[in-house]
Amino acid sequence: MLRFAFVQLKPGTGKTTSAVWLAYAFHRRGLTVGLADADPGKSALEWSDQAGGFPFKVAGLPMKDFHRRADDFAAGADVVIGDIPQIEDHGPIARSAMRWADVRIIPVAPTPIELDRMAPIIDEIDGMDDMIRPGSRTCVLLNRVVTGAASGPSARRVLTRRKYDVLTTSIPRRELYAQSFGAEPDTNSAYDQLATELLEEKNRR
Secondary structure, three states: OEEEEEOOOOOOOOHHHHHHHHHHHHHOOOOOEEEEEOOOOOHHHHHHHHOOOOOOEEEEOOOOOHHHHHHHHOOOOOEEEEEOOOOOOOHHHHHHHHHHOOEEEEEEOOOHHHHHOHHHHHHHHHOOOOOOOOOOEEEEEEOOEOOOOOHHHHHHHHHHHOOOOEOOOOOEOOHHHHOOOOOOOOOOOHHHHHHHHHHHHHHHO
16 A cells, blocks of 8 residues: 655645545556545545545545554555645644655645745654654655746755755646546646656655
C-alpha cells in the first residue's frame, strides 16, 4: 500500500481538488484506490455525492487517530490518498495523517505568501521526526501555476535553493480544475503526469 497525504497550514490551497484528481489518475491505471477524507468539512465526500459516487472507495475519517484507522479503511488498496485538513485549525488530525503517510505532498501556489509558509510546515514535520513513517518523503507540488508566467519557474528556483524536494510536475491554473467540484475529472491532465512521477519515484526507491 502506498500512502499519500495532501497537507497545508491553511485552507484553500487545492488539497481536495488535488486529492480527488490524483485518485482518479491512479484509478484509471487499474490500481485499487482509497480516498480518506480527514477534513471535518467533508469536501471530498460531498464531491463524491454530487458526482453520483466515485469509482473507488471513499470514507470520512476526521479523526485524531487517523494513522491507526486509514489502513483498516483501505485494506487491500494499492494506493490510499488522504485529503487532510489545514494544520492551523485541525492540528491533531493533520499530524496523525502526516505520521501515517509515505509521501506528504504540500501544494503551493507560486506566490510570496505561500512560499513564506513553507518554513512553518517543514518545522511541523521536523518536530515529528521520531513519529513519521521510516523512509517517508515530504515534497512540494507547485499548484495554480500560470502558464508562461515567470512566477512558476521563479518559485521552483526559490524552493530548490531552500533544499525542498520539489516535484517535477506542476499543476497549471485552469478553470478545468477550479470548476471541477462535483464532476468526474477528465483524463490526460497534469494529475496523470503527477501519478506517473510518483509511481516512478516509488519504483526507484
